[in-house]
Amino acid sequence: GAGVSQSPSNKVTEKGKDVELRCDPISGHTALYWYRQSLGQGLEFLIYFQGNSAPDKSGLPSDRFSAERTGGSVSTLTIQRTQQEDSAVYLCASSSGQGGEQYFGPGTRLTVT
Amino acid sequence: DQQVKQNSPSLSVQEGRISILNCDYTNSMFDYFLWYKKYPAEGPTFLISISSIKDKNEDGRFTVFLNKSAKHLSLHIVPSQPGDSAVYFCAAGGGGNKLVFGAGTILRVKS
Structure with missing residues (x-):
């Protein structure tokens, strides 16, 4: 079946603009995660959705970052008033919610100029 | 506070020889561990995992060893x-579905 998809694959935006990044998880997966990978860094956890529970937002770096997951499927990560330090690859992953393996999308490369 | 550490940023190995990638963790609550592989411009893909009740898991050319102590x-x-x-990213999880990832190790296999 289809894997995790993300759009856009690349996004260049000017400092101060808002951006929206989209993630389509694997159908039936109840858990959805957002990570980001800055140049030369590991995967930094941002936010986690599990079913209808309140999301775990503990990794969001500032209040300019928010995410929602509509209907338990598609998720959107929004970054308001982007800054240059927001430049990174934003990765989405989903899992069956039983712990263990997460399946990653190809990522969105965000460049803030 | 890095709970999962991969202290070697890179490793170079000759084709045919053994590659050994290491990972250390600090949280004793972690009860399962995974390795992911990532190519440029792609998302990480799952490689192999191990539960804390085991000390070894093998899958073809890949073996993960766990030393809990x-x-x-x-x-x-x-x-x-x-x-x-x-x-290669090491990841650890426990008590839920969140994973904590290490910073990764770049493996180069020379032919």
Whole structure:
């Protein structure tokens, strides 16, 4: 079946603009995660959705970052008033919610100029 | 506070030899561990995992060893192939579905 998809694959935006990044998880997966990978860094956890529970937002770096997951499927990560330090690859992953393996999308490369 | 550490940023190995990638963790609540492989411009892909009740798990050329007392795990790839060249991430989880990732190790297999 289809894997995790993300759009856009690349996004260049000017400092101060808002951006929206989209993630389509694997159908039936109840858990959805957002990570980001800055140049030369590991995967930094941002936010986690599990079913209808309140999301775990503990990794969001500032209040300019928010995410929602509509209907338990598609998720959107929004970054308001982007800054240059927001430049990174934003990765989405989903899992069956039983712990263990997460399946990653190809990522969105965000460049803030 | 890095709970999962991969202290070697890169490793270079000759084709056919063994590659050993190391990972250390600090949180004793972690009860399962995974290795992911990442090629440029792609998302990480799952490689192999191990539960804390085991000390070894093998899948073809890939073996993961877990030493709970030392809070250390390693991934062995033998024989290494040029196609194994990628970034390898160690990840740990426990008490839920969140994973904590290490910073990654770049493996280069020379032919």
